[in-house]
Amino acid sequence: MKDSLVLLARVPAHPDSRCWFLAWNPAGTLLASCGGDRRVRIWGTEGDSWICKSVLSEGHQRTVRKVAWSPCGNYLASASFDATTCIWKKNQDDFECVTTLEGHENEVKSVAWAPSGNLLATCSRDKSVWVWEVDEEDEYECVSVLNSHTQDVKHVVWHPSQELLASASYDDTVKLYREEEDDWVCYATLEGHESTVWSLAFDPSGQRLASCSDDRTVRIWRQYLPNNEQGVACSGSDPSWKCICTLSGFHSRTIYDVAW
Amino acid sequence: MPGKQGQGRAGRAAMAGSQDVFDAIVMADERFHGEGYQEGYEEGSSLGIIEGRRHGTLHGAKIGSEIGCYQGFAFAWRCLLHSCATEKDSKKMKALESLIGMIQKFPYDDPTYDKLHEDLDRIRGKFKQTFHVCLLFSAGNVPVTRLCWETPQGATEIQTTAAHPPRDPHRLAAHTTFTPPPPGQTVPQGPRLVQTQRCRSQKG
Numbered sequence: 001m002k003d004s005l006v007l008l009a010r011v012p013a014h015p016d017s018r019c020w021f022l023a024w025n026p027a028g029t030l031l032a033s034c035g036g037d038r039r040v041r042i043w044g045t046e047g048d049s050w051i052c053k054s055v056l057s058e059g060h061q062r063t064v065r066k067v068a069w070s071p072c073g074n075y076l077a078s079a080s081f082d083a084t085t086c087i088w089k090k091n092q093d094d095f096e097c098v099t100t101l102e103g104h105e106n107e108v109k110s111v112a113w114a115p116s117g118n119l120l121a122t123c124s125r126d127k128s129v130w131v132w133e134v135d136e137e138d139e140y141e142c143v144s145v146l147n148s149h150t151q152d153v154k155h156v157v158w159h160p161s162q163e164l165l166a167s168a169s170y171d172d173t174v175k176l177y178r179e180e181e182d183d184w185v186c187y188a189t190l191e192g193h194e195s196t197v198w199s200l201a202f203d204p205s206g207q208r209l210a211s212c213s214d215d216r217t218v219r220i221w222r223q224y225l226p227n228n229e230q231g232v233a234c235s236g237s238d239p240s241w242k243c244i245c246t247l248s249g250f251h252s253r254t255i256y257d258v259a260w
Numbered sequence: 261m262p263g264k265q266g267q268g269r270a271g272r273a274a275m276a277g278s279q280d281v282f283d284a285i286v287m288a289d290e291r292f293h294g295e296g297y298q299e300g301y302e303e304g305s306s307l308g309i310i311e312g313r314r315h316g317t318l319h320g321a322k323i324g325s326e327i328g329c330y331q332g333f334a335f336a337w338r339c340l341l342h343s344c345a346t347e348k349d350s351k352k353m354k355a356l357e358s359l360i361g362m363i364q365k366f367p368y369d370d371p372t373y374d375k376l377h378e379d380l381d382r383i384r385g386k387f388k389q390t391f392h393v394c395l396l397f398s399a400g401n402v403p404v405t406r407l408c409w410e411t412p413q414g415a416t417e418i419q420t421t422a423a424h425p426p427r428d429p430h431r432l433a434a435h436t437t438f439t440p441p442p443p444g445q446t447v448p449q450g451p452r453l454v455q456t457q458r459c460r461s462q463k464g
Contacts, residue, residue: 141351
C-alpha cells in the first residue's frame with residue numbers, strides 16, 4: 001500500500017515518566033528524546049533495532065521539555081522546567097554540556113536554533129522570549145529579552161530563510177520578531193485564534209505559517225510583501241501576514257502540534 | 261353674575277394654594293432621595309479622588325523606584341567599563357547606553373501616555389539583557405562585583421543558588437543569579453555593594 005505508516009519499533013524511553021519531545025538530527029541518523037526523568041536520551045539504529053546510544057543526565061533539575069539540534073548537527077539544546085537551557089556538544093558518541101543558559105524566571109517551554117546556526121531562541125512561562133547569539137568560541141550572549149506576550153509563551157520557531165522569529169502564546173496570539181537597529185522588536189501580532197496557540201511551523205519555502213490551537217483549529221497565515229499583486233494592504237515597507245485559511249472540524253480536542 | 265364669578269376665581273386660587281402645601285409632603289420621599297443621592301455622590305467623589313491619588317502615588321513610586329534601580333545599575337557599570345577597550349566591553353557599553361537612552365526617553369510626567377506599559381516592558385527586557393551581558397561575561401578584565409538585592413521579604417541577600425553549584429567552566433551564572441523584584445510587589449531597595457571579588461572563567 002502506498003503511503004501508509006508501518007510501525008518499526010516500540011521503545012520504552014524514559015522510565016516511569018513522560019516523554020515530552022523527540023527530535024531527529026539534521027542527518028536523520030539520531031533521535032533525541034527528553035522527558036520527565038530529567039534526562040535526554042540519544043537513540044540510533046544498530047542493525048534492525050533501536051538502541052539508546054547516550055544518556056545525558058546531570059544537566060537539569062526538572063523535566064526536560066524540549067530538545068533541538070543545531071543545523072550543523074553538532075550541538076543539542078535542551079530546555080527544561082528548571083528555567084535553564086543546556087547546550088550539549090557532540091563528541092563522536094558522547095555529549096558534553098558546554099554551557100547552561102540562565103535568565104528565565106521559570107519553566108522554559110521551547111528552544112529553537114536559527115537556520116544560520118548563530119542564533120538561538122528560548123521562551124518561557126515568564127511570558128518572555130530570549131534571543132541568544134553564539135560566537136566561534138561557543139560563547140552564548142543574550143542579545144534580546146522580548147516581553148511582548150501577555151501570557152505564557154509556548155513555542156518559538158525561526159523562519160527557514162529570513163532572520164525572523166515567531167512565538168506562540170497562551171494569550172491566543174502569534175508574534176513575529178525581527179532585528180531592527182541592533183535590537184530585536186516585535187513587528188507583528190497575528191490574532192484570530194480563540195484560545196492558546198500551542199505550536200507553529202513555517203513551510204519549507206517560508207511563505208506560509210501554520211499555527212495550531214486549543215480552539216481545535218489550525219490556521220494558515222501568509223506573508224504579503226508591499227505592492228503585492230493580491231492587493232493586500234501593507235504599512236510602509238513591512239510585509240503583512242494574513243490568515244488565509246482556518247481548518248476546523250478535523251479535531252475534536254486541543255491541537256498540540258503541527259508540521260509541514 | 262359677578263358674585264358667582266368672583267367665587268369661582270377665589271375658589272380656584274384657594275385650590276392652587278393648597279396644591280403647593282401638599283406638594284412638599286407628597287414629593288418629600290422623592291426629594292429626600294434626590295438630595296441624599298446628591299450628597300452621597302459628592303462625598304463619594306471627593307473620597308474617591310483622595311483614594312485614587314494615594315493609589316496613583318504608590319503605583320507611580322513603585323515604577324519610579326524600579327526604573328531608578330535600573331538606571332543606577334547602568335550608570336555604575338558605565339563607570340566601571342569606562343576605561344576598558346575589549347570587544348566584549350564595547351558590546352556591554354552599547355547595551356548600557358541603549359538602556360540609559362530608553363530610561364531617559366520615558367515620559368515620567370505623563371501617566372496617560374498610551375505606550376506606558378509597552379515601554380516599561382521594553383525597559384525591563386533591556387535591563388535583563390544588559391544585566392546578563394555585563395555580569396556573565398566579565399571574566400578577566402573587570403572585577404566582578406557581587407551584587408546583592410534586598411528581597412521584598414526582608415534583609416536576606418540573594419546569594420548563589422545552592423541548588424545550582426557550578427558544574428562547568430562557563431557557569432559564572434551561579435555567582436550572579438539575579439531574580440528581579442516582580443513588578444507590583446513591595447518597592448525594591450536596589451543593589452547593595454556587598455564585596456568585590458574577581459571571578460575568572462575556569463577555562464583551560
